[in-house]
Amino acid sequence: MWRRAIEDAVGKIRRNLEQHGLTFPHITNEKRYEWSANEDWIEGFYTGLVWLSYEYNGDPYFKEQAQLQIGDFKRRLQQRICLEHHDIGFLYGLSALAGWIVERDNDARELAMQAADHLMGRWRSQGGYLQAWGPENDEQNGGRIIIDCLMNLPLLYWASQMSGDPSYGEVAYKQAELSRRFLVRGDDSSYHTFYFQKENGNPLGGGTHQGYRDGSTWTRGQAWGIYGFALSYRYTQDPAFLGTSKRLLRYFVDHLPEDHVAYWDFDVPIEEHTSRDSSASAITACGMLELLELLPEGDPDRAWISDSLERTMQSLVMHYATIGEEAEGLLKHGSYHVRGNSGLDDYMIWGDYYYLEALMRLERSVPGYWYERKDGIKGIRNF
Numbered sequence: 001m002w003r004r005a006i007e008d009a010v011g012k013i014r015r016n017l018e019q020h021g022l023t024f025p026h027i028t029n030e031k032r033y034e035w036s037a038n039e040d041w042i043e044g045f046y047t048g049l050v051w052l053s054y055e056y057n058g059d060p061y062f063k064e065q066a067q068l069q070i071g072d073f074k075r076r077l078q079q080r081i082c083l084e085h086h087d088i089g090f091l092y093g094l095s096a097l098a099g100w101i102v103e104r105d106n107d108a109r110e111l112a113m114q115a116a117d118h119l120m121g122r123w124r125s126q127g128g129y130l131q132a133w134g135p136e137n138d139e140q141n142g143g144r145i146i147i148d149c150l151m152n153l154p155l156l157y158w159a160s161q162m163s164g165d166p167s168y169g170e171v172a173y174k175q176a177e178l179s180r181r182f183l184v185r186g187d188d189s190s191y192h193t194f195y196f197q198k199e200n201g202n203p204l205g206g207g208t209h210q211g212y213r214d215g216s217t218w219t220r221g222q223a224w225g226i227y228g229f230a231l232s233y234r235y236t237q238d239p240a241f242l243g244t245s246k247r248l249l250r251y252f253v254d255h256l257p258e259d260h261v262a263y264w265d266f267d268v269p270i271e272e273h274t275s276r277d278s279s280a281s282a283i284t285a286c287g288m289l290e291l292l293e294l295l296p297e298g299d300p301d302r303a304w305i306s307d308s309l310e311r312t313m314q315s316l317v318m319h320y321a322t323i324g325e326e327a328e329g330l331l332k333h334g335s336y337h338v339r340g341n342s343g344l345d346d347y348m349i350w351g352d353y354y355y356l357e358a359l360m361r362l363e364r365s366v367p368g369y370w371y372e373r374k375d376g377i378k379g380i381r382n383f
């Protein structure tokens with residue numbers, strides 16, 4: 001079943017590349033992608049899909065296309081196009097770092113290092129956090145962190161391993177620890193966002209941007225936390241991160257509806273037209289696969305995690321994927337920003353990416369592009 005799903009996905013990715021050239025899929029409410037330039041936070045997911053396709057069948061067309069896209073990411077970094085945010089890991093991890101991981105391409109490695117340097121520029125030493133959005137003096141976002149950032153930290157951990165300079169990993173570690181203390185609540189649910197006083201890092205309070213309300217649990221935020229803390233554990237071996245990832249996952253699984261695919265917020269009233277967020281479930285599937293890599297055989301949590309993974313993937317493949325359909329996207333029924341009325345019940349390019357990453361982990365043991373694959377990489381804390 002996984003192989004058929006991958007074949008179908010890879011065919012769609014090839015058709016998209018052929019039809020849309022060097023443009024990138026963006027979100028609409030039209031049940032289709034809008035194709036435009038590389039100037040949002042999401043383009044790396046498309047390049048990640050191209051690399052996964054290449055790793056699946058070795059077709060040189062995919063490698064060429066991925067490398068063309070990396071060229072565009074290089075131009076973007078040189079020209080600083082829409083890079084005043086922390087999603088540098090999503091953009092450059094799945095493009096440049098992937099190019100290094102798959103092809104050992106030194107130019108791609110160099111670009112990934114430059115991207116890590118750019119991300120380091122968002123560290124606010126007075127407050128002790130990585131600022132999520134906007135310039136330093138931004139009125140609204142100056143003291144803000146968001147849970148999504150956990151998935152940008154692997155680029156920094158990797159940069160420390162690659163360069164031998166501990167400062168990248170130190171920043172990543174501090175951000176993960178801060179996130180654990182302030183974004184995760186006592187009942188293992190999470191805030192999307194938390195504010196600090198810029199001058200001294202005093203905590204001000206939690207809230208949301210894309211969730212249902214300030215104290216609710218936005219499902220995709222919870223998913224970013226599950227996978228992100230697992231990856232922080234991989235790099236640091238700090239058991240607190242492993243425990244946090246598992247607890248966030250337990251909360252996620254305990255609040256799923258019958259078909260095991262999340263609605264867009266765990267606190268939203270469920271009515272006939274309430275949107276799912278299939279992308280949150282795809283991210284969580286990858287988080288579960290990562291946890292299963294990290295947990296030793298015989299760990300008592302493996303059984304329920306494996307069971308939940310199986311149910312999630314079966315449901316996504318059988319009821320949410322576009323297998324056999326004329327479609328540009330891979331996964332239906334994602335949500336972007338429901339309260340903002342943007343990206344409702346539609347394809348989400350990151351949902352497509354994590355769905356294919358999960359399938360490739362299951363079918364080919366290809367774990368995406370969050371860390372190097374060489375032996376012994378697990379748990380090196382060299383900073």
Ligand code: GLY
Pocket residue numbers: 148210220336
């Ligand atoms: N990182 C933004 C989102 O998940 O929508």
